[in-house]
Amino acid sequence: MSTKLASDLRDLLGDEIVADDRNSIAAHSGDKWFATHPPDLVVFARSTEDVSKLLHFASREKVPVTARGGGFGYVGGCVPARAGIALSLIRMNRxxxxxxxxxxxxxxxxxxxxxxxxxxxxxxxxxxxxxxxxxxxxxxxxxxxxxxxxxxxxxxxxxxxxxxxxxxxxxxxxxxxxxxxxxxxxxxxxxxxxxxxxxxxxxxxxxxxxxxxxxxxx
Known part of the structure; x- marks a missing residue:
């Protein structure tokens, strides 16, 4: 599923903001809490339009999305417990x-x-x-x-x-x-x-x- 999901999202959003390599997955599997769970892939949104397209796609395809900021919480709030897409907002930094x-x-x-x-x-x-x-x-x-x-x-x-x-x-x-x-x-x-x-x-x-x-x- 993750290979097709990554391909579909790259077609939708562009290659440069969709990552499914091992390092990106590991870096977005948890926060400062002890529990982790890997997402299928990571999307680095650049704009409101990116987020809108992603959530419309995820809603249609029934794919879980977990939003992430700095990843500095201590309660597991950004842990993608159901896998799916980790949505990083760190590039929206203006x-x-x-x-x-x-x-x-x-x-x-x-x-x-x-x-x-x-x-x-x-x-x-x-x-x-x-x-x-x-x-x-x-x-x-x-x-x-x-x-x-x-x-x-x-x-x-x-x-x-x-x-x-x-x-x-x-x-x-x-x-x-x-x-x-x-x-x-x-x-x-x-x-x-x-x-x-x-x-x-x-x-x-x-x-x-x-x-x-x-x-x-x-």
Whole structure:
């Protein structure tokens, strides 16, 4: 199955982002937890379109997909327990915008948390969530797990700073919710539904995060 699956995905997405070699499989079989399980192959998504095409294909073909960020969790959240496809988001690593006036940043899931904090600090903004592994964990993983950190007692957790999301649903449909306003009471709180859902409801492909204005970053 894995040979045909790899061939089909290369036809769909291109050779350069589909890997089924031994080293790639081993590197995406687990996180920092003790349990591992190898996927059939790995897809390194470059864009929302890649994720959408992949999930549409996987839904049609009934192939399991397990999303992966930095792979620095300790609970086995990115272990592909049912094999199938390990979807790595590490190449989606762009900070698309930092806006001081609106005090927001638009970030792809593969951006490391410490990188975002440094980038907004350079623009006199402060992004508070600070998980202990922030040099190694990604914003995508933070959103998936609703990460906090030592400062969460004072500033809150990731959910308190996510005000917009782009999510690819299991059938490949792209959903956008939220916006630049820091308080939005229109409709259901879909952001609260997706943040902390560990990728089970959809794959977040970018997020709009709010920041605090700060003359010095603590």
């Amino acid at each position: 900070i698309k915008e930092i806006n001081f006036t609106d005090a927001v940043a638009i970030v792809e899931p593969g951006v490391f948390t410490a990188e975002l904090k440094s980038a907004v600090c350079a623009q006199q903004l402060f992004y508070p969530p600070d998980p202990a592994s922030m040099k190694d964990c990604t914003i995508g993983g933070n959103v998936a797990t609703n990460a906090g950190g030592p400062r969460c007692l004072k500033y809150g957790v990731t959910r308190n700073y996510v005000i917009g999301l782009e999510v690819v649903l299991g059938n490949g449909e792209i959903l956008r919710t939220g916006g630049r306003v820091h308080k939005n009471k229109t409709g259901f709180d879909l952001i609260g539904l997706f943040v902390g859902s560990e990728g089970m409801l959809g794959i977040v492909t970018w997020r709009l995060v709010s920041c605090s204005c700060s003359c010095s970053c603590p």
